[in-house]
Amino acid sequence: MKRFFTSILVVVMAFTVVSPAAFANEDHVTANSLANKASSAILIERDTGTVLFDKNADEKLPPASMTKIMTMILVMEALHKGKINMKDKVRTSEYAASMGGSQIFLEAGEEMSVEEMLKGIALASGNDASVALGEFIAGTNDAFVKLMNDKAKELGLKNTNFENATGLPGKEHYSTARDMALMAKELLKYEQITKYTGKYEDYLRQNTDKKFWLVNTNKLVKFYPGVDGLKTGYTHEAKYCLTATAKKNDMRVIAVVMGAPTTKERNAQVTQMLDYAFANYETQKLYERHQMIDDVEVQKGISKTVQMATSEPISVLMKKGEKKLKLKTEIKIKKNVKMPIEKGDRLGTIIVKNNGKKVTESPLVASENVQSANWWALFKRTVGKFSQTP
Known part of the structure; x- marks a missing residue:
């Protein structure tokens, strides 16, 4: 040794001390004013996991499509370990093609590469792509959901249970703001994920008559400097949710909002949380x-x-x-x-x-x-x- x-x-x-005035509208943001129109929220610094702010962070709530953060963790883990690669072709099953909600309109039997499917999840929140990739990794949808729950236990997530890879409503499908932040922390270990979650738009089925335009459901990647992920969510039950991450200088933070009443409020709440973090804290790598x-x-x-x-x-x-x-x-x-x-x-x-x-x-x-x-x-x-x- x-x-x-x-x-x-x-x-x-x-x-080096950076003046709070260096960030627009940050000088008046205080912890007491954060997430006042959300059911729960949390703000953490990514590398240390330090909680900078939280509100009802351990309340079990439906995570909607933020569920796909765990789906992407398992995809990136499989890529990292060499079990799959980005060019592998994934065949869409009838079950995957039957998913409702947000989708990239995969047809039964249609093949796309792992990378294309990942784009469909990261930008368009494709339920069909999530199930297809899950089946490709684990063999069956049920086996993939088991992997999701096993990974949740491995990460020490005490208030999370998955019934599917999509976030579609389920009686025993729930998570918390704290657990979502920890999942985001894990996903960001794979730094290349932001190549996909940080894009505002892209295309699938290039050079075909079925060219499909992808637009990121997380509009902050375009309108807030430094935001490059991670996942939005919405169902009638969950309301508007977002797990966002942004990086300035050497500091990366993660903000989670669950149960916001509108898209506008969700984005405003997250924006204020990010402003608060960058105005008051800094890191040294x-x-x-x-x-x-x-x-x-x-x-x-x-x-x-x-x-x-x-x-x-x-x-x-x-x-x-x-x-x-x-x-x-x-x-x-x-x-x-x-x-x-x-x-x-x-x-x-x-x-x-x-x-x-x-x-x-x-x-x-x-x-x-x-x-x-x-x-x-x-x-x-x-x-x-x-x-x-x-």
């Missing part, structure tokens, strides 16, 4: 996502070591105008890692402290797959150790 990163690293960070941290020794693997990397960007958050922080970074390595190791498996934890108090922590994961070594390779390795013994 390399010793450099197993010791505690001391980092002194200097922060410590590590990028996928940044290599150390080599970890493994037993019984084809390789003797595996590279351990950050699973997501790691930053510290502070209020504007605060003094510089003195930070210590501690690396903890997981013991007795079992073989085989799959890319993304947790190998350790990175903990950042300020004056001895933890300010953030994040998993460290395997950057590659490591298969188990066969008995002959292990035998030769053991013999080699003995032959080197003086």
